[in-house]
Amino acid sequence: MRKQSLDGIMNHSLLFSTYIRDFSQVGQLYDHNPGDITSYRERQEWLRREYRQNQETLVGELTGYNRLLGCGEATEENLVRLSKEGTLAVVTGQQAGVATGPLYTVYKAITTIQLAGKLEAELGVPVVPVFWVASEDHDYQEVNHIYALRGIGSQVKVEEVWGKRQPLPERLALAGYPIGRPPVGEIPVDDQVFGFIAGLGSYLPETAHKREVVQLLEDTAKASSNLAEWFGRLMTALLGRYGLIMADPMLPGLRRLLAPFFQQAVRGRAGIREVLEKTGKSLQEMGFEAAFEAEEGLTGLFTVQGGQRLPVTYLGGKYVPRGLTLAWDKQELLELAEKAPDRFSCSAFLRPVAQDVLFPTVAYVGGPGEIAYFGQLKGVYRIFGQQMPVVFPRQGYTLVEPETEQILGRHKLGIADVHSGLEKLLAGILQDVEGKDVRGIFSQARESITREHVRLMEQLGGTAGELRELGSGNLGRILYQLDYLEKKTHQQLRKKHRVLVNELQFAVQALFPKGRIQERTFNIAPYLAGYGWSWLDRLVAEDIELGFRHWAVFLEKE
Numbered sequence: 419m420r421k422q423s424l425d426g427i428m429n430h431s432l433l434f435s436t437y438i439r440d441f442s443q444v445g446q447l448y449d450h451n452p453g454d455i456t457s458y459r460e461r462q463e464w465l466r467r468e469y470r471q472n473q474e475t476l477v478g479e480l481t482g483y484n485r486l487l488g489c490g491e492a493t494e495e496n497l498v499r500l501s502k503e504g505t506l507a508v509v510t511g512q513q514a515g516v517a518t519g520p521l522y523t524v525y526k527a528i529t530t531i532q533l534a535g536k537l538e539a540e541l542g543v544p545v546v547p548v549f550w551v552a553s554e555d556h557d558y559q560e561v562n563h564i565y566a567l568r569g570i571g572s573q574v575k576v577e578e579v580w581g582k583r584q585p586l587p588e589r590l591a592l593a594g595y596p597i598g599r600p601p602v603g604e605i606p607v608d609d610q611v612f613g614f615i616a617g618l619g620s621y622l623p624e625t626a627h628k629r630e631v632v633q634l635l636e637d638t639a640k641a642s643s644n645l646a647e648w649f650g651r652l653m654t655a656l657l658g659r660y661g662l663i664m665a666d667p668m669l670p671g672l673r674r675l676l677a678p679f680f681q682q683a684v685r686g687r688a689g690i691r692e693v694l695e696k697t698g699k700s701l702q703e704m705g706f707e708a709a710f711e712a713e714e715g716l717t718g719l720f721t722v723q724g725g726q727r728l729p730v731t732y733l734g735g736k737y738v739p740r741g742l743t744l745a746w747d748k749q750e751l752l753e754l755a756e757k758a759p760d761r762f763s764c765s766a767f768l769r770p771v772a773q774d775v776l777f778p779t780v781a782y783v784g785g786p787g788e789i790a791y792f793g794q795l796k797g798v799y800r801i802f803g804q805q806m807p808v809v810f811p812r813q814g815y816t817l818v819e820p821e822t823e824q825i826l827g828r829h830k831l832g833i834a835d836v837h838s839g840l841e842k843l844l845a846g847i848l849q850d851v852e853g854k855d856v857r858g859i860f861s862q863a864r865e866s867i868t869r870e871h872v873r874l875m876e877q878l879g880g881t882a883g884e885l886r887e888l889g890s891g892n893l894g895r896i897l898y899q900l901d902y903l904e905k906k907t908h909q910q911l912r913k914k915h916r917v918l919v920n921e922l923q924f925a926v927q928a929l930f931p932k933g934r935i936q937e938r939t940f941n942i943a944p945y946l947a948g949y950g951w952s953w954l955d956r957l958v959a960e961d962i963e964l965g966f967r968h969w970a971v972f973l974e975k976e
């Protein structure tokens with residue numbers, strides 16, 4: 419399996435780009451530099467002094483959950499190691515997307531496994547990989563779909579279409595929609611899930627692995643009671659053999675361990691809001707965007723009432739679940755958090771802190787967006803008596819299939835060329851094929867016609883009054899007709915070179931679907947069906963550097 423660096427062509431937010439290229443410019447926002455091994459040793463020492471958790475309860479709850487998901491010997495061994503004092507964890511997390519969601523979800527888990535192995539060798543203590551399933555999340559629209567492109571991993575031709583009707587990836591989504599805002603961990607696996615699997619199956623290439631992939635999706639769905647559990651079973655099936663520990667914050671035992679945390683969130687409400695507001699302003703002054711708005715009444719807590727996950731807002735001295743007449747005073751909420759912690763969950767800015775209260779987290783593996791919002795949380799960690807872990811950027815990958823690689827080779831293109839988009843790509847290649855610069859010819863014609871039209875109007879004395887207005891409209895109509903002729907010329911060139919156009923359309927959509935990074939759009943299932951599991955194993959086996967890399971990975975038929 420070959421790899422090629424794509425670091426230079428990927429677009430990221432300014433804060434993330436600065437974080438990975440010049441940490442010194444943003445270091446005051448974080449506690450540790452992810453590119454310096456000393457940071458991990460410092461974090462290890464802080465955890466040795468400060469980490470206090472009931473590891474027996476923690477590991478007991480996680481053991482039952484991971485066995486439910488079908489974990490193997492490697493995960494069982496890591497759970498035993500996690501119960502021992504001095505063991506560290508590399509943690510990541512993601513929403514529980516259908517069929518594991520976009521590719522980057524799997525890449526986060528792979529990076530976590532790789533980094534845990536590297537740090538264990540460097541620090542000389544056990545380090546286990548942990549994946550936090552965001553089962554509490556209620557944003558159904560974020561998790562209910564994936565995208566697929568017919569022909570991935572196969573020889574299927576892309577349909578010949580023109581203009582805006584390019585062969586874009588199609589959205590495959592669950593058919594139903596839950597009432598209200600239930601957590602994903604409470605949305606049942608039902609017939610719509612199996613309809614989704616059948617639909618996805620029609621996009622998988624006809625290979626020896628197709629049946630295996632469909633069977634895995636069906637079997638794990640049948641064994642699951644809700645969407646979050648289905649996600650957990652799939653991730654365990656994909657990467658459990660590397661000792662990946664799955665964690666679900668909705669587990670009763672974990673909720674009980676978080677009861678003091680929820681209480682501290684209530685007590686520190688005003689300070690949390692103040693810190694978020696102050697840091698948000700600092701980020702903007704530095705030229706970055708703030709991830710969180712410090713809205714009036716912000717608490718960072720959600721409560722589940724009647725099966726709905728609702729934000730708790732502070733209004734007029736009371737704590738109110740949004741949309742309900744129910745209200746608590748501070749003491750009532752503190753008592754409820756102690757007696758019924760299963761009724762509470764965290765917002766996006768409290769979840770990382772809760773995670774690190776539970777686990778001896780030496781490092782958190784995050785994507786570009788997460789690393790940006792960690793930049794606003796240093797002060798929030800302090801309110802809970804915590805220190806931010808090392809925030810490590812997950813590795814990025816763009817999978818290049820043999821058919822796509824062949825297209826690039828035939829036309830002497832690199833992935834950076836494809837990244838420029840179909841229109842720019844076609845303009846250059848058709849110019850080479852035709853031996854003429856069509857866009858240049860029309861551009862020159864516009865300049866010439868405009869120049870001659872101005873001269874004509876001057877000769878006619880049309881510099882004022884009615885004739886000037888007539889001349890302006892006349893030039894506009896001439897240029898409009900020229901634009902129309904150029905459009906038709908390009909259409910004829912595309913028809914003349916239809917095979918070339920189809921190939922380029924496929925390459926663009928396979929590598930940068932919908933103009934986006936591949937890992938944020940496609941799901942892993944078609945690549946498993948096309949190429950089996952071996953490429954995934956080889957990725958996990960790769961050594962990891964203490965920094966961010968984005969690789970093109972060239973897949974091979976087995």
